[in-house]
Amino acid sequence: MSQAGGAFKTPRNIGIPGVKPPEKTCNDPKCPWHGHLKVRGVLIEGMVVKTRGRKTAIILHEYLHYVSKYMRYERRRRKIHVHVPPCIDIREGDRVLLAETRPLAKTIAFVVISVLGKKESSQGGA
Numbered sequence: 001m002s003q004a005g006g007a008f009k010t011p012r013n014i015g016i017p018g019v020k021p022p023e024k025t026c027n028d029p030k031c032p033w034h035g036h037l038k039v040r041g042v043l044i045e046g047m048v049v050k051t052r053g054r055k056t057a058i059i060l061h062e063y064l065h066y067v068s069k070y071m072r073y074e075r076r077r078r079k080i081h082v083h084v085p086p087c088i089d090i091r092e093g094d095r096v097l098l099a100e101t102r103p104l105a106k107t108i109a110f111v112v113i114s115v116l117g118k119k120e121s122s123q124g125g126a
């Protein structure tokens with residue numbers, strides 16, 4: 001099957017039900033929707049804390065960890081470096097869904113697959 005470059009590409013099925021592909025397309029080979037990147041492993045929800053250029057961002061993931069000695073949960077947080085394909089627009093404060101993938105760089109093994117919620121701008125404060 002031959003495909004002319006530059007034409008509209010239909011997003012691939014990345015094998016995760018319930019996740020909508022982005023409306024934009026891109027030419028990033030490391031995009032799970034339009035490139036060749038395969039996602040497998042865990043899905044993580046997190047909040048964007050820092051966006052840099054060069055298609056990377058830092059996501060804060062908060063989760064509960066069970067401590068059996070006290071039979072309670074403790075809150076833990078973890079910062080995750082992620083790859084952001086150009087078809088997905090994120091800002092600091094957005095909630096995003098990450099999928100695990102192969103190591104893309106020394107510290108990056110996750111990719112943003114969709115935006116769950118934009119930062120609420122009606123939080124007072126000018």
Ligand SMILES: [Zn+2]
Binds near residue numbers: 031086
């Ligand atoms: Zn893409």
